[in-house]
Amino acid sequence: xxxxxxxxxxQPKLTRGVRLQTxxxxxxxxxxxxxxxxxxxxTAQEILTRCDGRTVSEIxxxxxxEYNVDLEMLAADVRQTLADLQRRKLIELx
Amino acid sequence: MxxxxxxALLAEITYRCPLHCPYCSNPTQxxxxxxxxxxxxxxxxxxxxxxxxxxxxxxxxxxxxxxDLPDLVRAAREAKLYTNLITSAIGLDDDRLRALRDxxxxxxxxxxxxxxxxxxxxxxxxxxxxxxxxxxxxxRAAGIPLSLNFVIHRRNIxxxxxxIELAESLQAERVELANVQFYGWxxxxxxxxxxxxxxxxxxxxxxxxxxARLAGKIDxxxxxxxxxxxxxxxxxxxxxxxxxxxxxxGEVLPCPTASSAIPDLRFENVRERALDWIWRESESFxxxxxxxxxxxxCQSCPQREIDFGGCRCQAALLTGNAANTDPxxxxxxxxxxxxxxxxxxxxxxxxxxxxxxxxxxxxxxxATLQQVx
Numbered sequence: 001x002x003x004x005x006x007x008x009x010x011q012p013k014l015t016r017g018v019r020l021q022t023x024x025x026x027x028x029x030x031x032x033x034x035x036x037x038x039x040x041x042x043t044a045q046e047i048l049t050r051c052d053g054r055t056v057s058e059i060x061x062x063x064x065x066e067y068n069v070d071l072e073m074l075a076a077d078v079r080q081t082l083a084d085l086q087r088r089k090l091i092e093l094x
Numbered sequence: 095m096x097x098x099x100x101x102a103l104l105a106e107i108t109y110r111c112p113l114h115c116p117y118c119s120n121p122t123q124x125x126x127x128x129x130x131x132x133x134x135x136x137x138x139x140x141x142x143x144x145x146x147x148x149x150x151x152x153x154x155x156x157x158x159x160x161x162d163l164p165d166l167v168r169a170a171r172e173a174k175l176y177t178n179l180i181t182s183a184i185g186l187d188d189d190r191l192r193a194l195r196d197x198x199x200x201x202x203x204x205x206x207x208x209x210x211x212x213x214x215x216x217x218x219x220x221x222x223x224x225x226x227x228x229x230x231x232x233x234r235a236a237g238i239p240l241s242l243n244f245v246i247h248r249r250n251i252x253x254x255x256x257x258i259e260l261a262e263s264l265q266a267e268r269v270e271l272a273n274v275q276f277y278g279w280x281x282x283x284x285x286x287x288x289x290x291x292x293x294x295x296x297x298x299x300x301x302x303x304x305x306a307r308l309a310g311k312i313d314x315x316x317x318x319x320x321x322x323x324x325x326x327x328x329x330x331x332x333x334x335x336x337x338x339x340x341x342x343x344g345e346v347l348p349c350p351t352a353s354s355a356i357p358d359l360r361f362e363n364v365r366e367r368a369l370d371w372i373w374r375e376s377e378s379f380x381x382x383x384x385x386x387x388x389x390x391x392c393q394s395c396p397q398r399e400i401d402f403g404g405c406r407c408q409a410a411l412l413t414g415n416a417a418n419t420d421p422x423x424x425x426x427x428x429x430x431x432x433x434x435x436x437x438x439x440x441x442x443x444x445x446x447x448x449x450x451x452x453x454x455x456x457x458x459x460x461a462t463l464q465q466v467x
Contacts, residue, residue: 016237017200017201019200021174023146023148024143025099025146030148032148032176032200033176033201034178034200034201034203034239034241034267034268035268035313037148037176089267089310089313
């Protein structure tokens with residue numbers, strides 16, 4: 001799959017009205033929004049808990065520092081996830 | 095049977111409403127004599143959260159008719175629920191909006207009857223349209239996400255494009271264009287509400303084009319008129335699978351229209367039983383859970399876990415038996431009942447086309463609404 005073009009300097013943040021919280025039933029993270037609930041996979045969870053004003057590049061670097069993974073694959077994974085969330089209007093890139 | 099985990103609670107906190115829309119899905123013979131108290135609702139909300147519910151919709155009737163709405167929103171937020179107010183906005187003045195926002199209200203779904211004030215007020219049976227426009231602006235200014243909901247029927251379907259334009263001008267994030275579903279008052283008024291085939295075809299084109307044009311700007315949800323479909327809607331994503339409704343007097347329903355559409359099913363009350371027991375053990379939640387209850391042609395149908403046999407209430411209303419296949423399905427032995435209704439309308443003279451409707455009335459024993467200025 002082709003990696004979506006998202007600038008490294010973009011700052012992802014949750015769209016207004018979207019809430020990130022822990023599902024007490026499963027311990028996993030979920031996004032809550034007017035139309036429903038999205039259960040997050042591990043990648044999305046790790047990214048979204050770091051959407052606190054940091055840029056895409058900073059988030060990728062933080063994940064790379066924490067987990068011993070291939071940086072290129074990680075970056076592609078992060079961009080893919082962000083693009084999916086943006087398409088669903090759950091995050092905004094500013 | 096092992097019960098799944100519910101995700102959403104529809105809290106119908108009152109049947110009182112200042113509007114009289116003839117398509118209301120509330121029961122035509124609603125009882126509203128002993129509404130649940132603030133404490134009772136707070137307990138229901140906590141029990142729902144413990145069961146796994148993550149979302150709550152405050153609905154009715156008009157939920158703003160209850161002065162304790164902000165307290166209930168606060169209780170829901172404390173239970174970590176995502177809170178959605180489903181409202182006509184009549185009664186939403188600055189003070190109430192502030193109280194709701196301070197309580198943590200997450201989003202508002204505002205109903206409109208049309209884009210055109212005269213038509214909208216005629217449909218609502220009340221002068222409401224201008225107040226809704228004012229309310230929409232206030233909700234936007236308060237920074238609360240706004241969805242608009244239009245119920246579509248024969249009298250307003252030709253203005254679909256203008257209704258979408260209204261949603262654009264009000265800067266809604268989302269608009270739901272929901273063709274009327276025939277339950278409650280809408281079932282009673284079906285002859286006046288059902289659109290013609292010609293109207294439905296045209297509306298679908300307009301909705302599809304608008305969806306493409308506004309992609310990324312406004313999310314448009316177009317709910318199809320199911321009488322004109324060949325396969326039934328996947329009602330509730332399956333009976334007793336994801337949703338719980340609690341009505342104003344505390345009855346717990348797998349679906350908001352079940353109490354009036356399926357009279358032979360007995361519904362438990364939160365005043366007598368814990369919500370957890372009702373969800374897992376009650377006859378009403380287990381009767382149509384899963385696939386074992388299904389008759390043919392559903393039982394051997396490859397679609398059975400996709401549409402779940404359609405809608406139990408529709409089966410009950412149109413065939414007299416809630417356990418039948420939804421008669422909208424082309425494989426149903428009762429499809430002729432739907433076709434007959436469509437044939438009557440689409441081959442009829444303009445006289446039937448202009449059929450009158452009966453406005454929704456509040457339950458007789460309901461207290462008078464607070465006067466709102």
